[in-house]
Amino acid sequence: MLNGALFSVDYSEMVIVRDIDFYSLCEHHLLPFFGRCHVAYIPNGRVIGLSKIPRLVDIFSRRLQLQERMTNQIAETIREKIDPVGVAVVCEGTHLCMAMRGVQKQNSYTITSAMIGAFRDNARTRMEFLELLKQRSPGLGGLLGVEPVGVTCLDE
Numbered sequence: 001m002l003n004g005a006l007f008s009v010d011y012s013e014m015v016i017v018r019d020i021d022f023y024s025l026c027e028h029h030l031l032p033f034f035g036r037c038h039v040a041y042i043p044n045g046r047v048i049g050l051s052k053i054p055r056l057v058d059i060f061s062r063r064l065q066l067q068e069r070m071t072n073q074i075a076e077t078i079r080e081k082i083d084p085v086g087v088a089v090v091c092e093g094t095h096l097c098m099a100m101r102g103v104q105k106q107n108s109y110t111i112t113s114a115m116i117g118a119f120r121d122n123a124r125t126r127m128e129f130l131e132l133l134k135q136r137s138p139g140l141g142g143l144l145g146v147e148p149v150g151v152t153c154l155d156e
């Protein structure tokens, strides 16, 4: 699905695409969940065209989904396609199925993350990415310093 979007560079800095909107449908309750994804990776010789990353988010959100799985699928696809030094995906979602059942307060949202390679193994790399996100999304501060976990509508 990323054919033609791959090219080689001599560039090993972190590449970040923030605030990618997504709209999806919870496969358990058939109710919408939606929010934003943030994607970062550290290239290992190959990069993905920046416009292709939102496309990837679209592909995995436009189906019956779970936020945790979507987060992992985006990260795994980037890993498979360009074998980077590391990939990180963080998604913030509002789940109508949870809001309607009073599981969360109205304005809260669920954060899920997938950290692969350098983002998993190197705390400094992970912090660098999360600090950049935190500047825009204060709620993500909760991810700093902890192993990120996600919980969505599965906990009935």
Ligand SMILES: [Zn+2]
Binding pocket: 026, 027, 028, 029, 030, 031, 095, 097, 098, 153
């Ligand atoms: Zn649900």
